[in-house]
Amino acid sequence: MRKENIKNTIGFLTxxxxxxxxxxxxxxxxxxxxxxxxxxxxxxQVPSLPTDSTDPRERFKVAARTHAVTEPEIGRRTRMTAWLFWLPATAGFAFIGLALANACNHDFNGTVTTGCAMSMCFMLALKHGFANYQFRNRALLSFREYLNEANLLPKFKKEGGRS
Incomplete structure (x- = not known):
């Protein structure tokens, strides 16, 4: 028998x-x-792009060219990330109501379960809201800049223009 088999057998038996x-x-x-x-x-880690620029708008343009994303596709992704924000956010608010109802009925297992589902929905909404922020600004901005934004809600169009 090999040493590894003996070790596994002893671990199993004990x-x-x-x-x-x-x-x-x-x-x-x-x-x-x-x-x-x-x-x-x-x-x-910031993904490497074929540019030395640190300007977020220039990096966005280079990333769009690198991944062959056209201007109409950016507009479509802006609208889609807005929808993908609102769907889980709406479900998250529904889960808040359900968690409160469970808490009022002293069903703490249900409260914890719906609380977990609620947090998952809001994390998905935050993820897509951040992507929407980058698409509508046409810049690879940081998550910290997104959180410092006065209005975190996504928009269906590019800021300052049509999408």
Whole structure:
């Protein structure tokens, strides 16, 4: 028998492999949300583009050319990201009502479940709102700039023009 097979057999017979799996699962459950939150707010790698420019508008133009995205396609994506913002946002508000109703009925399992669905809907809405912000400004702006924007709601047209 190989060393690895002996180790697996001993782990199975003693229950040690189950204990290690449970500890790993608990660790991922306890620390996973913090790790994901850190990844969300930590500045990530900026994808390389065939330009040395740091201007967000110029980088948007180069990215559009690189990925063969035309002006009419940018207009279509602006409208689609607006719709993709409003659909989950509306569902998120419905989940708020459902969570409140569950809380009033002392159904805390239902409250937690609908709260999770609500947060998922709002995260999707935020993602598409950010994409809409970049498309309508025609610039690869940062998420921080989007959050500093006075009006986070997406628009169906390019700012200052037709789309």
């Amino acid at each position: 229950g040690a492999s189950d204990i290690v799996a449970i500890i790993g699962s608990l660790k991922r459950t306890a620390f996973g949300p913090f790790e994901r939150f850190g990844n969300a707010v930590r500045p990530g």
